[in-house]
Amino acid sequence: MGFALPNGATVFVGSKLAAAVAVSAVSNANGAVFTVATGHGLAVGDVVLVSSRWSLIDNLVARVTAQTTTSVTIGVINSTDTNFFPAGSGGGSLRKVTEWTEIPQITEVAQSGGDQQYTQIQFLADDRQRNLATYKAAKSQTFTMAHDSTLPIYGVLSAADRSGDILPLRMYVPKAKEMRYWSGQTSFDPQPTTAVNNVETVQPAFAIQSRDMTFYKDTATETPSA
Structure with a gap:
């Protein structure tokens, strides 16, 4: 564990x-x-x-x-x-x-989708329906970050939003000693959300394109898993 x-x-x-x-x-x-x-x-x-x-x-x-x-x-x-x-x-x-460019000043990470969808069937002899798995919903991921228009990531995200290119992403979690990789298609609006007494933020979002995330531990020998 x-x-x-x-x-x-x-x-x-x-x-x-x-x-x-x-x-x-x-x-x-x-x-x-x-x-x-x-x-x-x-x-x-x-x-x-x-x-x-x-x-x-x-x-x-x-x-x-x-x-x-x-x-x-x-x-x-x-x-x-x-x-x-x-x-x-x-x-x-x-x-x-x-080349990798950091998404800095992240305050929140939100994910949606990926949940299993079902269809129901009931035979004449059944007194209750049966669930059959059909497909899993598309996944998206949104990062909320403190607004700073001078950050290099703004240009990267704006260009990807225009082109529709699929970009690799990576996340390093030091406490897990693990690097994670996946890919997504970018949506980015550089106009910040503004509210009194709150730090202004922007939200780059990614429509996840890779079916799987790949994981690499710092010290473990790689084992095929995907």
Whole structure:
């Protein structure tokens, strides 16, 4: 059993990404291997935004755990189940995050969505309905931050709001000794909320695009989990 407070956590947005590295194939393995061209430039420890025809890992943000001249391994991806990861159809691209910009002065973090939806069915012989799981609602995340228009993050968020680009995000929780990665599409209005005797705030919001969040402990050896 383990738990920790989020106090002291920092949140960053991937503000610059390298050119996409084309992926011609992805293996069905516990620690998926991405086939890439020679000269891909990716190294162990690089953080990448995954684009894949496998929807379960599309827009995933994760670390490179091994590489050769023609391959890149991402250890957290378990693609062994060909029912969900059809062999030969996982190609796409990888984009390395080359710069991170902090979302500072966060006063509140709010999340919504992700809840399981259901439909009901009742047979003639039943005296009560049955619930059948259908889909999970889309997720969004909103950060409330103290307003300061000189902060570098304002330009990053405004540009992403205009372009609609999907951005990697990361959060480091020191008390958990854990780095977390995910991705989202940005919505940002730089006009602050103003009220007497209250600090002015703005609220960058993200429509979450990655199906899963990836987790990396400071000292633990990485174990495939997603």
